Amino acid sequence: MTLKLKKGGLVVSCQARADNPLHGAYFMGAMAFAARDGGACAIRANGVLDVRAVKAAGLPVIGIDKQFSDAVPVYITPTLAACDALAEAGADIIGIDATPRPRRGDEPARLIRHITETLGLEAFCDIATSDEGAAAADMGATYVATTLSGYTDYSARNDDMPDYALIEALVASIKTPVVAEGRFSTPERARRALDCGAYAVVVGTAITNPREITRGFVRQIEG
Numbered sequence: 697m698t699l700k701l702k703k704g705g706l707v708v709s710c711q712a713r714a715d716n717p718l719h720g721a722y723f724m725g726a727m728a729f730a731a732r733d734g735g736a737c738a739i740r741a742n743g744v745l746d747v748r749a750v751k752a753a754g755l756p757v758i759g760i761d762k763q764f765s766d767a768v769p770v771y772i773t774p775t776l777a778a779c780d781a782l783a784e785a786g787a788d789i790i791g792i793d794a795t796p797r798p799r800r801g802d803e804p805a806r807l808i809r810h811i812t813e814t815l816g817l818e819a820f821c822d823i824a825t826s827d828e829g830a831a832a833a834d835m836g837a838t839y840v841a842t843t844l845s846g847y848t849d850y851s852a853r854n855d856d857m858p859d860y861a862l863i864e865a866l867v868a869s870i871k872t873p874v875v876a877e878g879r880f881s882t883p884e885r886a887r888r889a890l891d892c893g894a895y896a897v898v899v900g901t902a903i904t905n906p907r908e909i910t911r912g913f914v915r916q917i918e919g
């Protein structure tokens with residue numbers, strides 16, 4: 697079966713939180729057009745409004761719905777209802793948190809079945825460890841992504857490096873395509889992800905967050 701993400705391709709994550717001056721579907725839609733013109737093979741976007749807007753660029757869309765809560769750590773597309781809304785908005789692939797952490801919503805296995813069997817879409821499973829990736833693969837994930845490495849209390853890290861070791865461990869242990877995501881802040885880092893065996897690589901901040909890019913320059917020149 698042909699997958700919607702291109703092997704060896706660059707996925708651009710077009711996301712801006714409410715405190716970001718570029719927050720909103722208009723800006724994220726424009727980012728998606730720019731990413732498409734630059735050669736991206738797909739877009740990752742948060743929320744139904746942004747998914748609809750980025751869809752206009754004509755690329756496959758990984759839709760997620762971040763629902764932050766003080767009560768539980770899981771926030772990426774925690775419910776079947778969120779999956780339905782993203783599908784309705786035009787997502788081709790739905791991204792979920794597939795870690796076994798406490799959640800308010802539905803279990804990863806149920807979400808994956810719903811996405812792949814009921815909605816007929818692809819399930820993009822964000823994990824933080826190789827055991828979690830293996831479990832997601834067993835549950836029927838279409839892709840396993842390293843997105844949450846460094847962002848759970850048991851995978852916390854002090855540097856800003858991507859988790860190449862996790863990519864390699866996953867590639868060695870599962871047949872499901874492994875997508876590299878998280879801290880691929882230069883073209884060289886993205887290239888190395890593919891050299892480690894990643895199927896594709898997702899880049900967000902380094903392409904679509906001018907505020908963070910500016911901060912990086914200012915840190916370097918002002919010390």
Ligand SMILES: CC(=O)N[C@H](C=O)[C@@H](O)[C@H](O)[C@H](O)COP(=O)(O)O
Pocket residue numbers: 709711760843844847877878879880881898899900901902
């Ligand atoms: C941990 C989490 O919630 N990551 C999010 C997932 O959607 C986004 O905030 C990241 O920007 C995205 O994963 C891309 O990563 P980077 O921006 O490092 O290229």
